Amino acid sequence: MEMYAAVVDREVSAEEAPKLADEVRSWLLMRQVISGEQFEIFEGDPLWAYRPGSNVKRLLGPSPDMLRGVRIVTGRTAFSSTAGHFLFCPVCRYTFEPDEEDAIDALADWQAGGNAGPVSCPDCYLTQPITEWDGDWAYGNLGIEFHGWPDLPYFFVRELTRLLAHETAVACGVAR
Structure with missing residues (x-):
């Protein structure tokens, strides 16, 4: 099992989500939070993620070896929480x-x-x-999942929320 934190846009429509996902991807690449390289995040499962970029240590401090990748998820998704469904x-x-x-x-x-x-x-x-x-879960048409990352810094979530220009929620859960 692997932990993730997801920043979820609670307001974007299904039609607007792919365009906004491209903007998020460009922003994360520009800030070097992700690299352009993708990989199968779970072996044998067709879910793709971006590898962490060169700026992650500066963003998160000393980064643990657990950092896996970032998935940008579009489509109606319920992002669960390890805390329950409060x-x-x-x-x-x-x-x-x-x-x-x-x-x-x-x-x-x-x-x-x-x-x-x-x-x-x-x-x-x-x-x-x-x-x-x-609540602890988040629902939306666009979510950015950070797999194996420690708690996301407040300023980073705030900047990402500004980029999305919508209300966001953060869910922390376990992936597959």
Whole structure:
């Protein structure tokens, strides 16, 4: 298992995501966060990533040997978290984990291209689509996954968010 941190654009449309992904790729190359070289990140699995660039040590400090690569993911994707699937209610500030079956049902239509299903806060009963809750998971049409990297510096996430020009979320999870 391998850890990743993903910066996810929560607002970009499916149609705009590939163009914005190209801009992100160019920005990461220009900053030498990635090299232009791609590789299969998981042997035998057709998922491709960019190798870390020459500026990574300056960005992250002494970098561990665990740094693997950066994947730029387009298409509707739920980026999971190792912390669970906790949601934070903006009304009553209650933190809860939805029933697993309810969460799967709420995501099914969204992942197929439709609208996300509703989830309700068990404390105040606020109901909204699962993709609109603040929480440990992130949902979107564009995500930048940093595999095997330590915590991403705040300033780096902020700069990436400025480039995307949309609301972002960060999810930290385990890849395959």
